[in-house]
Amino acid sequence: MSTPAPVSMSATLAADEVLARRRRAGERVLAMTSGEIGLPVHPALRERLAAAADENAYGPVAGSPALRAAAAGYWQRRGLGVEPGLVVAGPGSKALLFALFLAIGGDVVVPVPSWVSYAAQARLVGARPVPVPILPGQGGVPDPERLREAVTVARAAGRNPRSVVVTVPDNPTGTVAAPDTVRRFAAVARELDLVVVSDEIYCDLVYDTSGPAVSPAVHAPERTVVTTGLTKNLALGGWRTGVARLPDSDIGRALHTRLVSVASQIWSSPPAPVQVAAAYAFGEPPEITEHIARSRRLHEAVVRAVADRFTGAGAALHPVSATCYLYPDFEPLRAHLAERHGVRDGSGLAHLLLERHGVGVLPADAFGEPRSSLRIRAATSRLYGDSDERRTTALAAPDPLELPWIREAVERIGEVLSGLTNSTARVPARVPEP
Amino acid sequence: MSTPAPVSMSATLAADEVLARRRRAGERVLAMTSGEIGLPVHPALRERLAAAADENAYGPVAGSPALRAAAAGYWQRRGLGVEPGLVVAGPGSKALLFALFLAIGGDVVVPVPSWVSYAAQARLVGARPVPVPILPGQGGVPDPERLREAVTVARAAGRNPRSVVVTVPDNPTGTVAAPDTVRRFAAVARELDLVVVSDEIYCDLVYDTSGPAVSPAVHAPERTVVTTGLTKNLALGGWRTGVARLPDSDIGRALHTRLVSVASQIWSSPPAPVQVAAAYAFGEPPEITEHIARSRRLHEAVVRAVADRFTGAGAALHPVSATCYLYPDFEPLRAHLAERHGVRDGSGLAHLLLERHGVGVLPADAFGEPRSSLRIRAATSRLYGDSDERRTTALAAPDPLELPWIREAVERIGEVLSGLTNSTARVPARVPEP
Numbered sequence: 001m002s003t004p005a006p007v008s009m010s011a012t013l014a015a016d017e018v019l020a021r022r023r024r025a026g027e028r029v030l031a032m033t034s035g036e037i038g039l040p041v042h043p044a045l046r047e048r049l050a051a052a053a054d055e056n057a058y059g060p061v062a063g064s065p066a067l068r069a070a071a072a073g074y075w076q077r078r079g080l081g082v083e084p085g086l087v088v089a090g091p092g093s094k095a096l097l098f099a100l101f102l103a104i105g106g107d108v109v110v111p112v113p114s115w116v117s118y119a120a121q122a123r124l125v126g127a128r129p130v131p132v133p134i135l136p137g138q139g140g141v142p143d144p145e146r147l148r149e150a151v152t153v154a155r156a157a158g159r160n161p162r163s164v165v166v167t168v169p170d171n172p173t174g175t176v177a178a179p180d181t182v183r184r185f186a187a188v189a190r191e192l193d194l195v196v197v198s199d200e201i202y203c204d205l206v207y208d209t210s211g212p213a214v215s216p217a218v219h220a221p222e223r224t225v226v227t228t229g230l231t232k233n234l235a236l237g238g239w240r241t242g243v244a245r246l247p248d249s250d251i252g253r254a255l256h257t258r259l260v261s262v263a264s265q266i267w268s269s270p271p272a273p274v275q276v277a278a279a280y281a282f283g284e285p286p287e288i289t290e291h292i293a294r295s296r297r298l299h300e301a302v303v304r305a306v307a308d309r310f311t312g313a314g315a316a317l318h319p320v321s322a323t324c325y326l327y328p329d330f331e332p333l334r335a336h337l338a339e340r341h342g343v344r345d346g347s348g349l350a351h352l353l354l355e356r357h358g359v360g361v362l363p364a365d366a367f368g369e370p371r372s373s374l375r376i377r378a379a380t381s382r383l384y385g386d387s388d389e390r391r392t393t394a395l396a397a398p399d400p401l402e403l404p405w406i407r408e409a410v411e412r413i414g415e416v417l418s419g420l421t422n423s424t425a426r427v428p429a430r431v432p433e434p
Numbered sequence: 435m436s437t438p439a440p441v442s443m444s445a446t447l448a449a450d451e452v453l454a455r456r457r458r459a460g461e462r463v464l465a466m467t468s469g470e471i472g473l474p475v476h477p478a479l480r481e482r483l484a485a486a487a488d489e490n491a492y493g494p495v496a497g498s499p500a501l502r503a504a505a506a507g508y509w510q511r512r513g514l515g516v517e518p519g520l521v522v523a524g525p526g527s528k529a530l531l532f533a534l535f536l537a538i539g540g541d542v543v544v545p546v547p548s549w550v551s552y553a554a555q556a557r558l559v560g561a562r563p564v565p566v567p568i569l570p571g572q573g574g575v576p577d578p579e580r581l582r583e584a585v586t587v588a589r590a591a592g593r594n595p596r597s598v599v600v601t602v603p604d605n606p607t608g609t610v611a612a613p614d615t616v617r618r619f620a621a622v623a624r625e626l627d628l629v630v631v632s633d634e635i636y637c638d639l640v641y642d643t644s645g646p647a648v649s650p651a652v653h654a655p656e657r658t659v660v661t662t663g664l665t666k667n668l669a670l671g672g673w674r675t676g677v678a679r680l681p682d683s684d685i686g687r688a689l690h691t692r693l694v695s696v697a698s699q700i701w702s703s704p705p706a707p708v709q710v711a712a713a714y715a716f717g718e719p720p721e722i723t724e725h726i727a728r729s730r731r732l733h734e735a736v737v738r739a740v741a742d743r744f745t746g747a748g749a750a751l752h753p754v755s756a757t758c759y760l761y762p763d764f765e766p767l768r769a770h771l772a773e774r775h776g777v778r779d780g781s782g783l784a785h786l787l788l789e790r791h792g793v794g795v796l797p798a799d800a801f802g803e804p805r806s807s808l809r810i811r812a813a814t815s816r817l818y819g820d821s822d823e824r825r826t827t828a829l830a831a832p833d834p835l836e837l838p839w840i841r842e843a844v845e846r847i848g849e850v851l852s853g854l855t856n857s858t859a860r861v862p863a864r865v866p867e868p
Binding site: 004005007008009010013014016017020036040041045047049050051053054055057058059060061091092094095098102103105106117120121124125235236237238239240258261262265266267268271272274388 | 438439441442444447448470474480481483485488490492493529536538539551555558560670672673692696699702703704822
């Protein structure tokens, strides 16, 4: 390369650092910027990490046999059986995604909207993201017809898209693409000979456990790489652990060789003590499964309450069915926001919420949407308490909204939003789901 | 990019995995391939990691304030004072080096020989390595005159070298570039406007503590990035922790911004519990300093004994003055090796040593030397014992060569080498240092 690749700080992490500084300065802030999960480490995992503190060898680049076997079992229980030899562990699924883009090469198709780092990572490896919009309310998966069109146009223009990334369930929208959309998407990805990189880190956070998200690996098993980690379901972001499941096919085996080589040159191996605890977690003993179920119910309760405040204030919002994210659209209030607050885009709206009210959210352009969009993403995962004691209480609470610190946070959001939009509906009716 | 970057598995890690498989299969192997340090975790660090097992937040991308302050103090005590705001921590100095190459952009000048991953990382980020030989016996730093020539030629050919990486003390040669060489190198790097990336991970492993290695940051402070970690001095490779010290200059501050952005998109933050223990280690309390001193003395004793076996067998070897590496050259035995064993290059020699004798070493071409070279790199750091008990005993031993398992390993190397070369000198005289 002759000039360094363009790169900007991860929008979520940057916003988090700004909020942390304001909090340290004594300001009252409501952090809804990043999806960091503000919940404690499960005691069993804490103990296993502590007991593994003498593990100081690198071990295999792809992760320990125990961790890979546990991850394979985790996928097996979800209908995605895989041999442990096709599992690669890394220091976070973010690092694995970056290494995958490097290993696959070519340009990367990204949904619009999508997580802040896909497009940034693609640019870092010298690729260009090919943006393709989602279908309304079906976040994380590019509209299959527009995918075909965009890739055809890109190839005709001499570009070389080789992969497409999807997020099932989705960040930022908190929605889950319908099974039929995933099926049609997978068929088009095969037709276009694209490798599918399916980020399923929110897989365990679908509220309705009777209807789990469908992975594209079901429909295009020969070309779909699945990644996940323990950052979201077990709040272990700071431990840095993720796993990738490679397809059992020629594509998959060739990619496995390249991915492990890339990993060996960038990070050597995932942190060894963390691998021991991660292997335990992926084994899904009942105490861990129950912990995840509690966090899922907590997210659902708080997300729904916050969603009511947004819709009550007049924002449009597709029903959230997974994760800890909301992606409300203030388009119905565009005239009012412009006239009353001089706000004309998502960035202006996020700025107003932060500067005037101490409420941190991210504008939609961080997720690849046009700057003019009045969408924002809000995460509820930092509202559960500012001490481990409160967070533990929140996890165990039958109705988390009865806890004063959570109720206050939700009410504060309601007040800020109704103040912003002059709405009077302070406790709006719940919006029915389809 | 239209095709994926070329990449091969890290030679050291690949060789390690082969040896581990052979050992599991019950074969007798002597692992001298990788520089992984086979020594136990210091109990104080083990305790601190265990106590930090509830740390699950990402924290700042650049690492915790405590870790950055501790690393700044570590450098301050070595005459390289820096404000903590210019320190960036990552999951291993390997990851930091990769991110630095990405952040700096352009082609990368690498010494020949040099660590297996610099050139591989440069290729991964789409750059081309510009190889420049070292001066004899002064490993890790390109010959200043040949550096000027190579960069001038590369620029005339339209290439854009923007950085040069050095290793002080050096892997693979176990030597330390002379202060005057470093001074002249730094002057040429400034003249050529190159950013210097100085990998100083072996800084604490110079045998003669009265004459530490000189960092190029002393002579070109405005353009030298220094990296280090705890992998070598405290045997914490599996914990994945490293730090970078950026220059206090316009170059340094611009690079800091880019480096943190790259880090935010690849790994988010270093593993949080490890950061707590690393902060303690970089604080250098007496128990840690003493532990490092013991490991340094252990390396020295075993390296010197093994070096004697190599020179006694007729290989040429520049005196080793740091690290746990030897880089003997079998050129004086070329005719004999070809005639008797059909060995014509380093790769053939390494193959013979492994297949016939179970002795794992790496050929010089892994370090960028011509394939025809008869140099190999041998690391002693896995000879200290195969249990934590033996390793702890080795660390404490006044004369480690009196321990039966270390003596046996050294003697076995001697036997293999004399068998290979028909030399009779089984306990050769020590080669005098200059």
